Amino acid sequence: FRVQGRNVGAGYGRGGRGSGRGNGRDRVSLKIHLDNRRDRQLQRGAGGSATTTAVVMNQIKVVRGATIGKDFIMRSIGQYVDDVKPLLFRVDRGDITFFVEDDDTAAAIHAISRRVRDPNTNAPITFLLSRVSAGFATISMNERDLIAECLKKRYNAETHALDLSEFGLDELFRTRSLHLSLTRNNIMMAVVDLIDQYYGGVTALSMKGNRLRFLDFFACLLYRIKNVKTLDLSANQIDKESELEKLKGWPVETLFFENNPLCGSYSSAETYLSAVHRVFPKVTMLDGIPVQRSVSSIVPDLDENAKLPLFKPSFYGTDDHRALIEAFIVEFMVAYDDPDVNNRKNLINAYDENATFTVCAENLTDANEKKPYFNPGIYSTYRKTSHNIKCMERWERFREKVIYKGAMDIIVALRKLPATKHLMDTFLIDVSLITDKHMCFAVEGFFRDGLEKVGDDDELRFFCRNFVVINKGDG
The missing domain is CATH 3.10.450.50 (Nuclear Transport Factor 2; Chain: A,)
Known part of the structure; x- marks a missing residue:
C-alpha cells in the first residue's frame, strides 16, 4: 500500500516496484524537457526578431563579489576548476556576474560555492548558477563562415599577429552588402569564439578603426589569448578609462591608443602615461614613442616564471x-x-x-x-x-x-x-x-x-x- 501511495503522490507510473525505476528516468526526462522549454522561451524573449535567436548561457553570480575583486575570485576558482573562460564580467548591486559557456565548467564552479573564503572577512563566498540570456543573438552559418575566412586572411602565422583593423569594411563583407561590424555584440562574440578555437597563440592584435566605445565583449579575449604583447586600439571611440581597465591583465609592451576621445582628457603626457601604466604596467612603447617601464612592473607578477630568491637562514646583522x-x-x-x-x-x-x-x-x-x-x-x-x-x-x-x-x-x-x-x-x-x-x-x-x-x-x-x-x- 505504501509503495502505491508513493507512486501516486509522485504522479508517475502505475505502481509496483518496476515503476520506481521508471520514475527516476521520467523525472530526468521531464527536467530536461522543462530546461529546454525555458531556454527556448528565453531565446524568443531576447532575440528581438523572428530571424535571430538569443544565446542562453550559464550565469555565475558571486554574492557580494564587488568587495572581493575579480582577480581574487578568478584565482580562487582556478585552484579548483581548470580552463575557466568567463564572459562579460559585470557588477550588479554589489554582486559580480559572469557567463560560462561550458555546462560542466559552470557546474564545477557552482560545486565549490562556500568553499572559497573572502580574504577580507574570512566569510565563505557563495556562487549561484542560473540559465539566462547572455545579451546577444546568434549569427547565421554563412556569416560565421565569412568571418572565419576573414580571420584566416588577416592572420600572420610567422609573427603571430592578427589584424582586425576596420574589420567591418573588409572586402569579403562589402561585396556581399553585409554589415558585420565589431560594434555588434554578436559579431564580436563570433570573432572571440573563432580566435579561441584557432588563434590562441596571438601575440600582436590590431583593433584599429573599429569605432569601439565599450570593451565588455572585446575583453572576453582576456582569458582566451593570454600573451598579447602588442595591442593597437587607436582610432576608436573609447572615452572612459574604466573601459580600458577591462583589459587589465594582458602583458602588453607596445600600445597604440592615439585618436581616442580619452586621450584628450589628459592634461599632460605624464598623466597619459601614468593612466596607461595603471592598466598595462609593462608598456615601453606608447603610440610609437619609447617610454620608461612602470616601476611597479619591475616586481614580477605571480603568474610570471620568475625565480624566487634563495632561502636563507636567520639574519642577525653581526x-x-x-x-x-x-x-x-x-x-x-x-x-x-x-x-x-x-x-x-x-x-x-x-x-x-x-x-x-x-x-x-x-x-x-x-x-x-x-x-x-x-x-x-x-x-x-x-x-x-x-x-x-x-x-x-x-x-x-x-x-x-x-x-x-x-x-x-x-x-x-x-x-x-x-x-x-x-x-x-x-x-x-x-x-x-x-x-x-x-x-x-x-x-x-x-x-x-x-x-x-x-x-x-x-x-x-x-x-x-x-x-x-x-x-x-x-x-
Missing part, C-alpha cells in the same frame, strides 16, 4: 647581536615552556612597565568548512585572547581586554595561556631594526600544545613572535 639575541630567546623560551604555567611569573623581569602584549590566533578551514584543532579547549583559550585585526567584530567592543599593558598584566595573561613545548631547532630569527636604544626581531618556528615529549606523529603549530627590546644597560 655576531655580537646574534649571541645576545640567541641568549635572550633561549632563556625566554625555557621559562615560557616550564611545565607549570604559574612559573611564567619568572618572565616579569623581561617586560618593561610600558610594554604591550597581544596574541593573534587563527586556524585554516578544511574542505568541510570546519577549523579542526587537536584540543578544542586549548583553541578556545587562544581565540578568547586573539587580537586579529581582520576579525575586529569579535573584540572591538572589549578591545581593552585583549591588549595587555605593563609587566604585571602581561604575566597574568601569559599564565592563562596553555602549556607549550617549542622546538628550538626549528627557529628562524630575523632582525629588522638595531639602534643604540632599540632592537626589533621576529622569531618563527613550531611548537606543540601540552607537556608530553614531542614525537614524529604530533600535530605541530606554527608561530611567529615579534619582540621589541630596549637597552637598559644591565641587560
Whole structure:
C-alpha cells in the first residue's frame, strides 16, 4: 500500500516496484524537457526578431563579489576548476556576474560555492548558477563562415599577429552588402569564439578603426589569448578609462591608443602615461614613442616564471647581536615552556612597565568548512585572547581586554595561556631594526600544545613572535 501511495503522490507510473525505476528516468526526462522549454522561451524573449535567436548561457553570480575583486575570485576558482573562460564580467548591486559557456565548467564552479573564503572577512563566498540570456543573438552559418575566412586572411602565422583593423569594411563583407561590424555584440562574440578555437597563440592584435566605445565583449579575449604583447586600439571611440581597465591583465609592451576621445582628457603626457601604466604596467612603447617601464612592473607578477630568491637562514646583522639575541630567546623560551604555567611569573623581569602584549590566533578551514584543532579547549583559550585585526567584530567592543599593558598584566595573561613545548631547532630569527636604544626581531618556528615529549606523529603549530627590546644597560 505504501509503495502505491508513493507512486501516486509522485504522479508517475502505475505502481509496483518496476515503476520506481521508471520514475527516476521520467523525472530526468521531464527536467530536461522543462530546461529546454525555458531556454527556448528565453531565446524568443531576447532575440528581438523572428530571424535571430538569443544565446542562453550559464550565469555565475558571486554574492557580494564587488568587495572581493575579480582577480581574487578568478584565482580562487582556478585552484579548483581548470580552463575557466568567463564572459562579460559585470557588477550588479554589489554582486559580480559572469557567463560560462561550458555546462560542466559552470557546474564545477557552482560545486565549490562556500568553499572559497573572502580574504577580507574570512566569510565563505557563495556562487549561484542560473540559465539566462547572455545579451546577444546568434549569427547565421554563412556569416560565421565569412568571418572565419576573414580571420584566416588577416592572420600572420610567422609573427603571430592578427589584424582586425576596420574589420567591418573588409572586402569579403562589402561585396556581399553585409554589415558585420565589431560594434555588434554578436559579431564580436563570433570573432572571440573563432580566435579561441584557432588563434590562441596571438601575440600582436590590431583593433584599429573599429569605432569601439565599450570593451565588455572585446575583453572576453582576456582569458582566451593570454600573451598579447602588442595591442593597437587607436582610432576608436573609447572615452572612459574604466573601459580600458577591462583589459587589465594582458602583458602588453607596445600600445597604440592615439585618436581616442580619452586621450584628450589628459592634461599632460605624464598623466597619459601614468593612466596607461595603471592598466598595462609593462608598456615601453606608447603610440610609437619609447617610454620608461612602470616601476611597479619591475616586481614580477605571480603568474610570471620568475625565480624566487634563495632561502636563507636567520639574519642577525653581526655576531655580537646574534649571541645576545640567541641568549635572550633561549632563556625566554625555557621559562615560557616550564611545565607549570604559574612559573611564567619568572618572565616579569623581561617586560618593561610600558610594554604591550597581544596574541593573534587563527586556524585554516578544511574542505568541510570546519577549523579542526587537536584540543578544542586549548583553541578556545587562544581565540578568547586573539587580537586579529581582520576579525575586529569579535573584540572591538572589549578591545581593552585583549591588549595587555605593563609587566604585571602581561604575566597574568601569559599564565592563562596553555602549556607549550617549542622546538628550538626549528627557529628562524630575523632582525629588522638595531639602534643604540632599540632592537626589533621576529622569531618563527613550531611548537606543540601540552607537556608530553614531542614525537614524529604530533600535530605541530606554527608561530611567529615579534619582540621589541630596549637597552637598559644591565641587560
